[in-house]
Amino acid sequence: MIPPILKNLLRIKKFDISVSIILFITLVGIIGPFVYTVDPTALHAPPEVPPNNKYPLGTDSYGRDLLAQLLHGIRSSLYIGLTASLISLAIGVTIGAVAGFKGGITDDSLMLVTNVVYALPSIMLMMLIAAYLKERNPLFVALIIGLTSWPWVARAVRSQLMSLKSRDFLAISRMAALSDLKIMFEDLIPNMASYIFMAFVLLMSGAMIAEAGLSMIGLGVTRGVSLGIILYWAQLLESVRRGLWWWFIPPGACLVSLATSMLLLSTSLDEYFSPRLRGR
């Protein structure tokens, strides 16, 4: 019933731990807002109350419920992370695959573009673009992150492809006169699936951290909550100097646990798919 690959993966402790944490926080973000139906933007509660029975994570300086903010924040950070990583993945895999597959001048020019974008730090490109957008909804923020974070994926996919290209089964497909597209989708992409999935996981954790960074400098979503936006308000209203630890600790802790689990997940997959690393 359970596919054998999953059975094998479940034997890896790192895999189990990381997947459990990711699933737990994701479920909290998806289901949480339905169970705990407090409006995260309502200013009803008394301000700056530490965690208690009525307000499980306390309230902020405007009297907003911080548990409600956290639940909605996780949800929108996950949404931004997922959308951004899919965009980066699409761009990165396409450019890397075409460059590696076609070779020659196509490869040279695509890699030149990739390397130029790679040399410019993505977080600064993001800030620069975001600064010119007056209204920033979660989709825009995801787009900005997605459009600037792909170069390393393109480079990695290309180098993977280069090594695949020298394998024998590809020569056979060529002899059978299969079209480039067919070879790409039937021979090459399936062989890189595990690798692409790992890239996706890392892109997603990177995108969520980037979202928080953008928000902190004042360029996050303009309406609504995200983990970064909670941290931004906490920073702006001096929560640290005023000792309101319940304001800035939970969103950061969620972000760090999610991102660390994703990194751990990708390492465990790496160890599983490249036996050379196993048991070392």
Added chain:
Amino acid sequence: MSPVLRFLIRRIGFFALTFVVFTLVIFTLPRAIPGNPLSTLLSQLFQQAQANPELIRAVYKRLMDEFGVGKPLHEQFLLFISRTLKGDLGTSIAFYPRKVADIVFAYLPWSLGLLIPAVLTSWIIGNMLGALAGYKRTTALDNAMLPAFLTLSQTPYYWLAMIFLYIFAVNLGWLPIGGAYSSGRIPKLTLDFIVDMLRHYVLPYLSILLSSMGGWAIGMRSMVIYELGSDYVDYADSLGLSDSKILRYVFKNSMLPQVTGLALNFGSILGGSLITELVFNYPGTGFLLFRAISTLDYPLIQGVFMLLISTLLLANLIVDFVYAYIDPRIRTGYIGE
């Protein structure tokens, strides 16, 4: 031409191209995004014109001149490039009539003074700890270190900064709660002032050091593990070479990719440290950028990025020089890149 020289010329050409592309991005963005905030800013300026007509008219004229409004696009771009190369980054709106370049240069030293020592020490310590963990893999030491590295590498600098600030400054009161020196003091080179400055330096420095260390350590650890499984290590082992000698070879070979990594990650570390400055009210470019963003001071925002990217490309070029010097493959012309 010697291989090293050829390598360096290619890299300089590449960075020049990158710089031109970046100026193009900075030039295009305000002109390409429809309904961009610049026009909002101008209409706001008009509304305020009653209150302070003289100043507003001056700012407006400056903006129009600097953006070259009314001229064809290619002329605007040439104007922009030639002004940039002359070091003229325009005039700030929020700090009118101060020049952007002057303002940024006043803040930049604080950022670099924080960033450079933190990056270098974290790179050195991270690589050493990573090599140790890789060498001692599958022992208790590695099992304890690896999760710590993983977590640290995913911790935003500014969040660690908030926690440090909360514990060591707010709760324990050991260190000051922000700024680069106590307010009311005038920067001068006395022992008293330097001690005061260092006390303000400790927490921001440690936050950047610790959270950027994890990434180096992980990279070095896997590199060492990879090298330990290679043929030359087996060969050296079978020759009966001592462990410490083999480890020296392994360390040398693992260092090369880490030098490249230093160049590649400089930018993201810089980005993280800009935000860390905010947490500590540290008067660097991050602090300036935040002000520029919240006042929609576009010339200043552009200027900050222009200077940061220039600094960064310069740092990358320095790393390339170092790389050309230490990588024997470049010396002998074995690889071109």
